Amino acid sequence: MKISRRAFSKSCLMATAGATVVDAATVMAQVQGEHYQTTHAHPVPAIQDTETAEQKNERMRWFREARFGMFIHWGLYAIPAGRWNGKEIPGIGEWIMNHASIPVAQYKALASQFDPTQFSAATIVGLAKAAGMKYIVITSKHHDGFAMFASQANPFNIVQATPFKRDPLKELAAECRRQGIKLGFYYSQDQDWTAPGGAAYKTDDHQPPTFHWDPAQNGSFAEYLETKAIPQISELLNNYGEYPAILWFDTPTKDMTPELAGKIVSVLNQHPKLIWNNRLGGGYDGDTETPEQYIPARGYPGRDWESCMTMNDTWGYKRDDLNFKSTETLVRNLIDIASKGGNYLLNIGPMATGEVPPQEVERLQAMGKWLAVNGESIYATQPTLFGGEAGEFSATEKDEDGKPKFIASWKWRSTTKADKVYIHLFEWPGTTFHLDHMPRHVTGAYLLANQAPLKVTKAGEGIDVALPAQALDPIATVLVLKTA
Numbered sequence: 001m002k003i004s005r006r007a008f009s010k011s012c013l014m015a016t017a018g019a020t021v022v023d024a025a026t027v028m029a030q031v032q033g034e035h036y037q038t039t040h041a042h043p044v045p046a047i048q049d050t051e052t053a054e055q056k057n058e059r060m061r062w063f064r065e066a067r068f069g070m071f072i073h074w075g076l077y078a079i080p081a082g083r084w085n086g087k088e089i090p091g092i093g094e095w096i097m098n099h100a101s102i103p104v105a106q107y108k109a110l111a112s113q114f115d116p117t118q119f120s121a122a123t124i125v126g127l128a129k130a131a132g133m134k135y136i137v138i139t140s141k142h143h144d145g146f147a148m149f150a151s152q153a154n155p156f157n158i159v160q161a162t163p164f165k166r167d168p169l170k171e172l173a174a175e176c177r178r179q180g181i182k183l184g185f186y187y188s189q190d191q192d193w194t195a196p197g198g199a200a201y202k203t204d205d206h207q208p209p210t211f212h213w214d215p216a217q218n219g220s221f222a223e224y225l226e227t228k229a230i231p232q233i234s235e236l237l238n239n240y241g242e243y244p245a246i247l248w249f250d251t252p253t254k255d256m257t258p259e260l261a262g263k264i265v266s267v268l269n270q271h272p273k274l275i276w277n278n279r280l281g282g283g284y285d286g287d288t289e290t291p292e293q294y295i296p297a298r299g300y301p302g303r304d305w306e307s308c309m310t311m312n313d314t315w316g317y318k319r320d321d322l323n324f325k326s327t328e329t330l331v332r333n334l335i336d337i338a339s340k341g342g343n344y345l346l347n348i349g350p351m352a353t354g355e356v357p358p359q360e361v362e363r364l365q366a367m368g369k370w371l372a373v374n375g376e377s378i379y380a381t382q383p384t385l386f387g388g389e390a391g392e393f394s395a396t397e398k399d400e401d402g403k404p405k406f407i408a409s410w411k412w413r414s415t416t417k418a419d420k421v422y423i424h425l426f427e428w429p430g431t432t433f434h435l436d437h438m439p440r441h442v443t444g445a446y447l448l449a450n451q452a453p454l455k456v457t458k459a460g461e462g463i464d465v466a467l468p469a470q471a472l473d474p475i476a477t478v479l480v481l482k483t484a
């Protein structure tokens with residue numbers, strides 16, 4: 001079953017009906033990615049509160065130039081792979097423990113079956129590199145509380161609790177170092193469904209105030225943070241050399257007060273190069289907006305942002321979910337996101353064997369082929385100088401939240417560099433590409449894929465560019481305008 005953005009936010013809203021998680025606006029903001037004002041004073045100043053603009057630009061430079069990363073959701077949930085007791089469980093795969101109300105003891109027993117002998121850090125990092133991705137963010141601990149790394153803080157981890165006994169984060173760190181890819185860690189700081197006191201978002205018939213479904217989950221949230229989450233975050237920040245470059249928090253809850261969040265921020269502040277997102281909670285905005293499963297109409301002017309997305313309808317592997325997006329959709333999403341100044345964090349969900357599903361490998365390799373030819377029009381670019389090409393807000397139609405509906409247009413997109421404007425043509429316009437208005441002086445034009453020079457003619461405020469009859473690439477053909 002597809003989990004829509006609206007369904008997800010609705011489930012959170014219903015959860016908040018009991019007002020034990022976070023207020024509706026926060027959930028909606030989180031899910032819809034609107035910049036969410038922090039009213040709270042930060043008990044512990046974060047790096048975003050203390051650094052200068054120059055320091056911020058230096059810290060964020062690699063991230064802004066990268067534009068494309070791999071999200072990896074991998075863990076015990078890959079074993080049931082969407083089925084429990086022979087029944088297909090609706091919803092995203094990594095939530096199976098919650099959606100199927102699996103008791104803690106039963107779920108933890110999965111660890112004894114987890115032995116992904118086909119896991120190869122070299123293969124996965126090599127796949128990211130071949131796809132043209134510049135960084136990887138892997139789930140070090142998801143909502144189910146299982147640590148995919150060696151943890152002294154808690155024995156429910158891949159080294160102590162499984163026959164595999166290896167630390168995939170250590171192997172990925174070594175391989176990322178070797179292949180020049182940045183590595184980040186996702187960590188579910190609030191939700192933990194196997195640790196006493198860990199939080200839980202409401203789903204199905206789980207009851208307030210905790211939305212727990214097993215008494216073994218009950219306990220003190222503050223104690224859970226002190227004894228598990230904060231020590232593990234510290235392990236992640238200190239045991240993998242120069243990594244993580246990013247810490248990716250998720251699903252903040254009302255339990256995360258500014259004071260408790262401040263305790264985590266104190267640990268983060270010891271790593272001044274670290275980038276962390278807007279999902280810590282407790283009134284901390286972090287560095288990046290994180291729209292999920294959608295691309296914002298106009299991006300987030302003035303804020304760094306990253307649209308995270310699945311290739312099918314689940315983050316964690318589900319054997320029955322074959323609803324994969326086409327390579328064309330994925331490449332055009334990347335271009336659309338870059339044209340609005342954001343990053344694309346595209347997900348893979350490895351199987352319990354450690355292998356990556358072939359449909360995901362195929363699409364990533366195809367994306368890599370397009371980027372091998374056209375990468376300069378994506379990496380280290382600035383947003384479009386135009387804007388209207390992405391679409392318009394309807395004067396009449398409303399979206400699901402009652403706001404003017406954005407009607408996207410998919411003819412072309414644009415990115416920018418100091419001396420170039422890139423036009424990504426999705427729909428071939430025929431033998432002439434026309435711009436009504438061109439804000440820079442154009443000194444020449446060519447197609448990126450074959451460097452063939454093209455004739456440019458001034459047309460009022462704009463220009464006409466003479467094109468060959470056929471597109472060079474049906475997914476997107478890049479026209480380069482040299483500007484001065």
Ligand code: GLC
Nearest residue numbers: 092094095250251292308315
């Ligand atoms: C949502 C889901 C979580 C997933 C995350 C990725 O928060 O709850 O399972 O990891 O999105 O963005």
